[in-house]
Amino acid sequence: MSDVLSVEHLTVTFDVEGETVRAVDDASFRVGRGEVVAVVGESGSGKSMTAMTAMGIAPDGARATGSIRIGDLEVLGADERTLREVRGRRVSMVFQDPSAALNPVFTVGFQLAEAVRRAEAGLDRATVRARSVELLRSVEVPEPERRLGQYPHELSGGQCQRVMIAMALASDPDLLIADEPTTALDVTVQAEVLDVLRALRGRTGTAILLITHDMGVVADLADRVVVMRRGRVVESGDAVAVLTTPTAEYTRELLAAVPRLGASVPGADTGAGLEARLTPAPVLDVRHLVVEYGGALRGRFRAVDDVSFTVGRGEIVGLVGESGSGKTTIGRAAVGLAPVTAGSVVVEGTDVATAGRSERRAMRRRVGVVFQNPLRSLNPRYTVGQTVAEPLRQILRLPAAEVTERTERLLADVGLDGGFAERYPHELSGGQRQRVAIARAVALDPALLVADEPTSALDVSVQARVLDVFRELQERLGFACLFITHDLAVVDTLCDRVVVLHDGRVAEQGTRDAILRSPEDAYTRRLVQAAPVPDPVEQAARRAERLASLAS
Structure with missing residues (x-):
């Protein structure tokens, strides 16, 4: 089998504050x-630096040695004209966030047409349109002719990712580099995108370099695996061998950190044990909640439709469902950031919809929020210490000495003691930033914590550490928690009860065991079947079962 991509002894270095840092090492x-x-x-x-260097788009200041060959063409040291011939023609790239990669002011058809014309000059308008429709159909976008006139914001996340794949395929490349292509997608949408990539490989023979931290995705799609740590390759080989009998200690640590659906002990701390921990009055009581957006001119859209559930003190309730199911809207309604059209959202006896300004302000002091992307939710001009201290100073108005003492204790609680208080968000890793966000959220000793996808963008080992911190804090402080996520393995690891949403309505709810091990609703069963596992053999069986159920 001829090599589409050959990387030999690649080293990429940067000068950082007078020192040479190796981003990729041999x-x-x-x-x-x-x-x-x-x-x-x-x-x-x-891993991403290696891919960017192969595309000739490494950041300024990067110095690369070794060899990267695309077929018989050496990429390192090639001039810009040669690199332009490589990019988008012989090699294409699909990025992690399609909503950021697609231009929001141009239609899907316009952006696809650009890709088609760049691949083959001189085509007339009708041919370009026909080719654009063909590309969308090849990645299984429904109603491709209609999609050409739509803008990216009118498509779901999975559809946007398929558009990105279609654009990457416009030039029939030999190699497709997919950089975290499913990280932000729900499990069912992720499964569909992986099906598209698998079918593409089978139909066209296109090679795929998949960059990911999701071992379930690796098990589902990869033939071979390359494991990197601190710039070096620590293990490589057949996917089944690497994932089932790894030889490197680091690979074993990565696999051990992966949350696995079904790994929790059935019945542990649910049922009677859970009821014994809960207080009679729920901290969060959602009753027949309806949330609508829009108006007379554009019509009304019902995002949440007659949803009811409760969260008790000391309880973690997982709110799961695909994008557009209404889970984030419910989380926003719980903190007073989304309109309540009908029904009620009561937090510690305060109805969020009908409360006056002073009541709502007092209620918000008892609610903490952890967002998905801490880099966006943390003020880049504040140090870590200032970020955690701000609610203590501004809301509780504590004396300076007490603020300092409590800030140090909060940072120690999340494993960030020492000199972390003087650092800025950009100086921290993703997991460290999320720990800062958790420390800030619990600074006021909240009765309710709303966590919206707090670990979805983190590496598996970092995610495991953050979840450990989260679980330890919740057990010690006893706050109620609404945990919004699409990762069912995390739900199985962390949550007591689960509420499954589908198209704004509750599909079913119950204990973790009941929902994840014996779901009654067909939609819930589809979610569970779509959840990837880091075992190629088991994943192949699950995929076959999922496809068979869809066919029937």
Whole structure:
């Protein structure tokens, strides 16, 4: 099998404050024609830097040595004209966040047409349109002719990712580099995108370099795996061998950190044990909640439709469902940031919808929020210490000495003692930033914590550490928690009860065991079947079962 990509002894260095830092250190691997090779590792392992260097788009200041060959063409040291011939023609790239990669002011058809014309000049308008429709159909976008006239914000996350894949395929590339292509997608949408990539490989023979930290995705799609740590390749080989009998200690640590659906002990701390921990009055009581957006001119859209559930003190309730199911809207309604059209949202006896300004302000002091992206939710001009201290100073108006003492204790609680208080968010890793966000959220000793996808963008080992911190704090402080996520394995690891949403309505709810091990609703069963597991053999069986159920 001829190699589409060959990386030999690649080293990429930067000068940082007078010191040479190796982002990639003597890395070697290959990708054969029609092969899917996954490069895995934590943030900072060098996997994305390797891909960007192969595309000739490494950041300014990067110095690369070694060899990267695309077919018989050497990329390192090539001039810009040669690199332009490589990019988008022989090699294309699909990025992690399609909503950021697609231009929001141009239609899908306009952006696809640009890609088609760049691949082959001189085509007339009708041919370009026909090719654009063909590309969308090849990645299984429904109603492709209609989608051409839509803007990215009118498509779901999975549809946007399929558009990105279609654009990448416009030039019939030999190699497709997919950089975290499913990280922000729900499990069912992720499964569909992986089906598209698998079908693409089978139909066209396009090789795929898959960059990811999701071992379930690796098990589902990859033929071979390359494991990187601190810029070096620590293990590589057949996907089944690496994922089932890894030889490197680091690989074993990565796999051990992956939350697995079904790994929790059935019946543990649910049922009677859970009821004994809960107080009679729920901290959060959602009754027949309806949330609508829009108006007379554009019509009304019902995002949440007659939803009811409760969260008791000391309880973690997982709110799960696909994008557009209404779970984030419910979380926003719980803190007074989304309109309540009908029904009620009561937090510690205060109805969020009918409360006056002073009552709502007092209620918000008892509610903490942890968002998905801490880099956006943390003030870049504040140090870590200032970020955690701000609610203590501004809301509780504590004396300076007490603010300092409590800030240090909160940072120690989340494992960030020492000199972390003087650092800024950009100086922290993703997991460290999320710990800061958790410390700030619990600073006021909240009765309710709303966590909206707090671990979805984190590497598996970092995610495991953050979840450990989260669980320890919740057990010690006893706050009620509404945990919004699409990761069912995390739900199985952390939550007491589960509420499943579908199209704004509750599909079913119950204890973790009942929902994840014996779901009654067909939609819930589809979610559970779509959840990937880091075992290629088991994942192949689950995929076959899922496809068979869809066919029937």
